């Protein structure tokens with residue numbers, strides 16, 4: 001199958017070729033022709049399958065005809081988090097560069113004035129997190145009656161974060177004749193109910209079995225005593241051909257401690273978790289993406305949706321409490337056709353979690369013997385670490401320099417991706433005056449990082 005067989009315009013085919021894609025992924029091949037035929041879609045697809053392009057590409061062609069009107073967005077994409085919204089906006093820019101569509105990003109924490117101005121001018125594509133969208137709607141700043149195309153992305157995560165009531169409200173404000181697409185990695189009953197209620201005779205597309213982890217990921221579990229986890233991890237990092245790794249822990253304090261130990265022992269490690277301020281999180285992610293560091297210790301804040309290329313290993317230092325999180329965590333490796341390795345540490349108390357993951361994925365997780373991992377190298381304290389990913393030469397700086405601001409000790413707190421209380425969600429920090437406009441979010445998943453200035457972006461820049 002070729003992109004040219006899917007019915008996309010010449011301009012889009014050019015943008016796709018410029019993006020370097022040879023052929024559509026299975027979800028794209030199945031979804032794009034149906035979306036172009038204005039059908040409702042339920043897409044069961046995990047991240048890394050190319051699902052974003054499966055709705056963004058046909059939307060661009062559909063929206064190419066027609067004009068936007070003030071305060072009446074022509075299409076709406078709902079994303080659970082600010083950084084996912086930003087990623088979709090990036091996709092729109094990339095694929096829509098040969099079109100003349102306007103886009104606005106509505107996410108919490110940004111000065112509402114700018115967003116209102118963007119809406120007043122009229123936008124073709126509105127990408128929003130549900131909280132901010134409802135806020136502006138309740139203030140009478142958005143009219144949903146012109147919105148004929150709706151995408152609910154990462155629906156299962158919306159559920160986790162408590163957004164379903166907001167989504168129900170939003171759906172009820174849109175024209176009933178609209179086209180709706182719903183994407184989710186899994187299909188728990190409340191999402192099924194939502195789709196029954198708001199989709200009209202949808203085409204059901206399954207890029208892979210629901211919740212089946214990507215087959216290009218070599219998955220295994222290793223039984224280990226809690227106290228032996230650290231040396232097992234070091235053995236893997238030293239001897240298992242790790243280029244880049246994300247190490248997931250269930251608690252923020254564990255993320256922090258592990259990262260500090262790794263740095264002390266000479267690894268180029270960074271961290272990302274819910275206690276860090278926005279700048280530190282994004283800076284850390286950038287360092288990882290650029291190859292400046294090759295190990296990222298992370299909580300589930302980083303588990304879903306982020307498109308970080310070329311991660312060779314995902315290590316679940318702690319097995320996730322929710323089986324869905326397992327799918328999302330290991331989805332950080334094996335992206336878009338590349339192979340990856342996912343290793344999960346399992347202690348005696350974790351067997352129940354292994355069962356629920358196996359039930360959800362429908363596969364037995366192969367057990368790897370801990371003895372198959374060569375012990376860590378003993379090099380008299382610090383480990384010599386040879387970075388394998390290309391990185392810009394960096395200025396001399398102390399090896400263990402901490403770039404993060406001090407964070408509060410929340411040793412009891414867990415770091416799941418659950419929605420913060422409503423009261424917390426609506427709070428807006430006064431904006432500092434950054435030199436470049438930054439979008440700041442402090443809602444949704446607690447992600448507070450700046451994002452590129454997509455607000456009211458012209459797609460053909």
Ligand code: AMP
Nearest residue numbers: 021023024025047048049050051052336
């Ligand atoms: P997604 O599942 O939408 O997060 O996409 C995962 C990654 O796959 C992104 O880096 C996309 O740029 C990339 N991608 C999307 N479609 C294709 C394709 N047809 N061929 C190769 N890579 C793709």
